[in-house]
Structures are given as C-alpha cells and as structure tokens.
Amino acid sequence: MQLQIQNLTRCYGTNTAVDHVSFTLTNGVYGLLGENGAGKSTLMRLLCGLLRPDTGEIRLNGKAVSLRGEAYTGLLGYLPQNFSAYPDFTAREYLRYAAVLKGLDGTAAKKAAEKRLKKVGLLPQANRRIKTFSGGMRQRLGIAQALLNDPGILILDEPTAGLDPKERIRFRNLISAWSRESIVLLSTHIVSDVEFIADEVILFRAGQILHFGKPGQITAVLNGRVWECRVDAAKADAISRRLKVSNLKNEDGKTAVLRVISEEEPLPGASGVTPTLEDLYLYYFESGKTNASLSDQTGNGGYER
Amino acid sequence: MKTLFFFEMKKIWQNKLVWAGLALFLLLFCGGLSSFLAVNVPFGRELAARYEGPLTDETVARMLADFKPTQAQLDLWKTGVDHININNMQSAVHLRFANSDGSWNGKTVRDVFGSQTIQVGYTSGWLCISRVLVRIVLGLSVLAVLIASTAFAGEYGGPESILLTAKRGRGMAVQAKLAAVFTSVFALAALALAVPLGLAFSRMGTDGLDASTLFCEMEYQYYTSRNLTCGSLLAWQCALILSGLFLLTAAVLAISAVSRNALTAIVCAALFLFAPLLPSVSERSPLFRLLGLFPIQQFQFSSLISVMLTDRIPYAALVLPLSALLGLAALFTARRQFALHQVL
16 A cells, blocks of 8 residues: 655645645554644644645545545544544443444444454443543543554554553554554654654654654764763753753762763763664754754655655 | 434433523423413313304304403403403404494404405414414524534534544434434424424314414414414414424534534524524515525514415415525535535
C-alpha cells in the first residue's frame, strides 16, 4: 500500500497550517514530530478527509482518495488529538457502535469490540459509563476504536497523551505489531515514543517538513554538535542560560552533567556524544529559527521513502 | 442500520435537555387533558341532541324560549357581566340572536349566517379538544426542537471526528440519525394526537362531528371564521400538525448541521420556531401567506383554514404540499452539510 501526499496546502485565513507538503508513505510506523501549532493535526485531518485541502491531493495506490469514498474510509483508523466519546455510553456500547460505523455487522462488531477492549486492558471496565473514565482510560478507548476495523492506514494524533508508562509500553508494542501490514502515522510530543517505535521520523515545522528519514539518519545532521560536560553544580544554572542544554543531571550534589548542543566545543573538557532525536527536536524547536544548513530538504519540499 | 438506529435513539434519549423538553410536553399534555376532562360532556351532548339538525328560525325561537334568562341572570348582566355561560346551547343562541335581556334581537338565521347551512350539534367538546391539541403541540414542537437541534450539532466539537472518518459515517449513520429523530418526534406526535382524540371519541362518540363550528358557545366564537364541521376542522388540524412537525424537524436538522455547536443550533431553531409569531400581520396581507408556511402557524392552524385560496379551497391545502417540499429540501441540506462538515 502506498499513500502519496502531493503538494498539500491548507490555510486558515492568512495562516498557512500546511504548506505545499509532499511525501509518500508505505507500510511502517511514521513519527510526526513538531511543536504546538506546527500543523501536525491539520495534516492528519487532511489525510483523514476531515478537512479539504486548498491545493494538492492525496492518492492511495495512485488513485485520489476523494474518488475512493467508502473504500478509503473503510481503511482508516483515526484517533483525534482530543478524543471524545458519548459520556453516557458504556465502553462496550461505544466500541460496538464504532464497529458498526466502521462497517462491521452483528457478531463481527461484537467480537471486534471485545477483542479491542481486551487489547487495551479495558475489559474489566467495559460496562462502566465513559463519563466515569480517567483521561488515560479514555485515551485507551480511543486507541481501541481506531483499531476496530483492522485499519490499513492508522492515524494517531497524540496517542500516548495521558497514558501511564506501563500503558505507553503496551501501546508501543501494539503499534509495532500493527505496522507490519499497514501505514501508521503518529504525532506526539514525547520524543522517546517515536524513537522506540517509528521506522521513520517526519520533523514538521510551520506547515513544512524539515526532515524526513530514519531516526539514525536524521540525527546524523547533529553529529559533532552534541556534547557532554561535567561542571560545578553551583554554576550549572548560569551555564544553562548561556548554552543550549538538552539535559541537565545532578550527580552527588556537587557535579552536574550537561548535555549541550553547540557548533563548537562549549566548555573545556567537553566530550562529543551521539545525538538523539531529543537533541534534534530541541535544536529546531527551542532555537526559534530554522537552520537551513542542517536541513536535508529537497528543493520542492518532497520526500520519497 | 438497525444497530445504528438503536444507538442514535440512545443518544437522543440520553440527552438531559430532551428530558427537560419531555417534562414540559407532559405538563402541557396532562394540563390539556385535565381541562378537557373538566368539560361536562354528557350534559352538553344531551342538550345539543334536542336541537340537532339544520339551524332554522324555528330552532332559534325554540331555543330562545327554552333558555329565557332568569331574573338573577338579568341582574348579573346589568352589573356589567356580559354573558353568563349557563350552557353551550344558550350561549350559542344568545350570542347571535338575543338582546341583553334575553329577548330575540330580530335577526334571522339568514341575517347572521347568510346562505350557509348551519348544522346544530354538540361542538364544545370538539372545540375544546382542538384547543387542547394546539397547546400540546406547542410543547411537542419545543421538544422536537431539542431533539433535532442536537442531532448533528451535538456531534461537533469531538465525536464527529470518528463519525466522519468511519466507513458508514457520512451515509448510513446519517440515515440512522434522521430515522431516529423522526421516529422520536412522530412517535410523540402520535401520542399527542391519539390520546386526546381517543379520549374525545370515548367521551363523545361521533356526536357533533358533523356540527357546524360557527354555531358554538361564546368561548369559541373567534376560533374559526369558516363554516366547517367539527370533524373537518379536526382533520385539517391533524394534517397541519403533522406537516408542521415534518417541516420543523427537517428545518431544525438543517440548522443543526450548519451550526457550530449544539447551543447555537438550539437558539437558531427556537428563533425559527417562534419568530414568525412576532410580526403582526393581517390574514389578508400577502405576507401572511409566507408566514403561514412556518410550522408555528401550522400548529395554530385556524388562520390557515380561514384564508381562502379559491372559493372552496383554503390556503392550508397549499401549505401541506409546500411544507413537504420544503422539508425534503431541508433534509437534503442537512445530509449534505454534515457530509461536507470540516473539523477545524
């Protein structure tokens, strides 16, 4: 399966949320990383058909999805950023309803609902009304509904928000298993989630793609620019204000280990370390400006996997 | 489809606003029925039976003789009390054919009613039930607004993301939604019509259904200006109630589909329902014909059957098919707008 996004643009008034974006997705997990307001949710809504693009189109195996109708929506699984269900429905009722909406009937809908309840660990709470659920439980219910129809294209907007560490691990495993035969696109602020499960990362900023590639590849642009230095703990704060520090760890109260992103050796004795996605994220989204020299964008903003 | 319909019904009846509307409806429903039950039907029927048949000068004279006012009544009238409704027949005949002292005013049946044939019979119970229906349907229309206005707009701001990205979300789910709304509204309409009319038939049989609405007691003298039988008056009323409810429900569904949220939809739908009552427009004005299309005018049906399209056909006869067409157009709009809805 191949999902091609071609020259996609969507504006809200004078604000361009998605700006001439082109890329192609095939089976696998794609992590969409970007700060708030970068246009991630808009891009996902465009992919789901919840928004119409101003320009460009989305093609599934070469055919525009707008022409495919139910054949496309039948393949979709979507978890919106602020998932909300009907508060007076029980979890079981809601999933049965969602299953029928997604094209399953009778026994198949019931079976799918039970299977997903079990998968997200909500079976014991299946007969509780959704309004009594915690944020994490609602999020798990949202994940469950997204998986009901065994989607070929799974789009998850902030799926791990509100999940505790145990649930996040369960979620990562679930998605990893899922991605063998489908396209999974997930957006998150939690960089470690992307690092663990994404085959490819899309770094998104101001409606445009800054980077698209495997985590190891895209972090390579920071090679030689990430440092670790040991400093006096009392001076760590002052240094942090001066340098771009991606992590600060106090050791025994006297010494602090700083992880610094810098073009040059930031302090005497600093040692170079392997950059991570978090470093890359911080580099772009804390700096307030795009470093064009580090970007490996193609001229037309298009990416092919 | 059956499962989706079931869940849509569940959504409607889990809405607390709908329950508030249902409470209002039941209040008006029970109030209306109790006012009908207070009418002394057996006495009225027995009295009307004595004069049944076409109204003639001879019948008028007989009535005036039978209902000669007592001195006590005359004393009351002298003190400024215009009329004491001793019974339905006395009230009907004195209103049109008597002086203030109860003597004949010299008018003949032809003077008062022209060449129209007036059938005397028991009208009070039927006119009472007709007025009760107007009140009950007013409550029902508020309930219909609450049911229909949240149908689409209630999904906006969250659940619609799942609906619109699901395979059946823009097609079968919308059909199920429309079916659930119409089933709810029309089941209540059936209750609102069947119970009062059933009660009326059980108390009055068919007595007075052929009686003229013009020869009625004073309380109902302005109820209609056309010479109709009570039966046809109720038939027109029921038809206009159903067509008004269809148009109201369909229009409110369209409002719901284009509104940004449930509150906006409810406010706009309430305006749609009640705003046509605000302008003071004469029945003779061409503008009335436009206003007459609005559901609230159909619920207050009497003007629509009094304004004539031709000599024999009332304007209501045009309102019925027009309402159906407008309602279908509104339903089409509602479906289309929901399918095109964008989650911003």
